[in-house]
Amino acid sequence: MNEVKRTKAYAPASIGNVSLGFDLLGAALKPISGESLGDWVEVVDADSFALSVDGKFAHKLPGEAKDNIVTLCYEYFNKALANANEAQLSVAxxxxxxxxxxxxxxxxxxxxxxxxxxxxxxxxxxxxxxxLLQMMGELEGQISGSIHYDNVAPSYVGGLALMTGENAPVTVKLPLFEHWYWVVCYSGISVSTAAARKLLPSEFSLKDTLNFGRQLSVFVHSLYAKDEALAAKMMTDVIAEQHRKVLLPRFDDARQACEQAGALAFGISGSGPTVFAVADNLEAAEKMQAWLAKEYIQNEDGFSHICKLDDAGASVV
Incomplete structure (x- = not known):
C-alpha cells in the first residue's frame, strides 16, 4: 500500500510598500516571541480535490470552496503543469x-x-x-485589482525585497539592519486593498515623483553603506499615506506616540489598517507596542507584535 504524500508550507505576513517603496518594496515579518504570524497550507494526495479551512480568521473567508484563493491557486498550478507537459496533481x-x-x-x-x-x-x-513568483503575482492581482509583488515576494523569499519590474529576477533581496525591531499593530478593522487604491490620484506631481525616486534610491544606497540614520530618514511616504490615513482611526495619534517613544520610522503597512514602527532597541519597541495595543486597537480582532524581519520567507515543513 502506497504511503499518502503530505506537504505542508508556511508563509509569513509582510509589510507592503514599507512607506517609501509603493508597490516596489516589501518586508517579511517574524515575531520575536516565537509565535508564527502567517498562514499554513497542507497538500495531501487524494482522489479528488477538496479544501478545508480552520484558524482564527477562517470565518471571514468565502463560504464556498470554489471561491477561496487557495482553490484558485490549485487550479492555476495544475494548468501550469499541463502547459509544461507535467503530470497534474490530484490532491486535497x-x-x-x-x-x-x-x-x-x-x-x-x-x-x-x-x-x-x-x-x-x-x-x-x-x-x-x-x-512561481509570477503565478503568485497573478493570483494576488485577482484580489487586489492589479498585479504587484510587494507582499508575495517578501513572503516567499523573505527579508526586505525590492521588485525589479523584470520577469527574471522578479525580486532582489536587500541588506538588513538586523538589530532593528519592527512593531506592527492591526487595529481589528478591515480595509480593502482595491478600495484603498481607488483613493489614490491617477497622476502625481513632478515634485512627488522626484521625491519618490530619490528616497528609494538613497534608501537602497544607505542599506549597502550601513548608514542607519540616512536609511531611516528616507522612510516617509509621498505617494499613498496622505490619501489613505483617513481610513485609519487614530493614525496621527499613533505616529506621534511612536515618534515620542523613539521610532526611527512610522507608516502604514500596505493599505492598512495595520501600522508599523521601527526601533533600534527593544525598550523603545516595547513602549511603542504598549501604546499601540492600548490606544490603536479597535476591537477584539486586533493585535500587536514586536518583530524582526524574517529573512527565511516561506518554508516547507
Missing amino acids: MHLHKALPIGSGLGSSASSIVAAFVALNAHADNAFEQDV
Whole structure:
C-alpha cells in the first residue's frame, strides 16, 4: 500500500510598500516571541480535490470552496503543469487562516504563497522561483485589482525585497539592519486593498515623483553603506499615506506616540489598517507596542507584535 504524500508550507505576513517603496518594496515579518504570524497550507494526495479551512480568521473567508484563493491557486498550478507537459496533481488541501483579511499584513499573499510553495514541493519542485513568483503575482492581482509583488515576494523569499519590474529576477533581496525591531499593530478593522487604491490620484506631481525616486534610491544606497540614520530618514511616504490615513482611526495619534517613544520610522503597512514602527532597541519597541495595543486597537480582532524581519520567507515543513 502506497504511503499518502503530505506537504505542508508556511508563509509569513509582510509589510507592503514599507512607506517609501509603493508597490516596489516589501518586508517579511517574524515575531520575536516565537509565535508564527502567517498562514499554513497542507497538500495531501487524494482522489479528488477538496479544501478545508480552520484558524482564527477562517470565518471571514468565502463560504464556498470554489471561491477561496487557495482553490484558485490549485487550479492555476495544475494548468501550469499541463502547459509544461507535467503530470497534474490530484490532491486535497487545507488552509490554516491565521492572518486577518484586509489587514494590511499581506493576508491574501500569505495564503497564496503558502499554497504555491506547498503545491510546488508536492510536485517535486516543478517550477523555479521566478515562474512561481509570477503565478503568485497573478493570483494576488485577482484580489487586489492589479498585479504587484510587494507582499508575495517578501513572503516567499523573505527579508526586505525590492521588485525589479523584470520577469527574471522578479525580486532582489536587500541588506538588513538586523538589530532593528519592527512593531506592527492591526487595529481589528478591515480595509480593502482595491478600495484603498481607488483613493489614490491617477497622476502625481513632478515634485512627488522626484521625491519618490530619490528616497528609494538613497534608501537602497544607505542599506549597502550601513548608514542607519540616512536609511531611516528616507522612510516617509509621498505617494499613498496622505490619501489613505483617513481610513485609519487614530493614525496621527499613533505616529506621534511612536515618534515620542523613539521610532526611527512610522507608516502604514500596505493599505492598512495595520501600522508599523521601527526601533533600534527593544525598550523603545516595547513602549511603542504598549501604546499601540492600548490606544490603536479597535476591537477584539486586533493585535500587536514586536518583530524582526524574517529573512527565511516561506518554508516547507
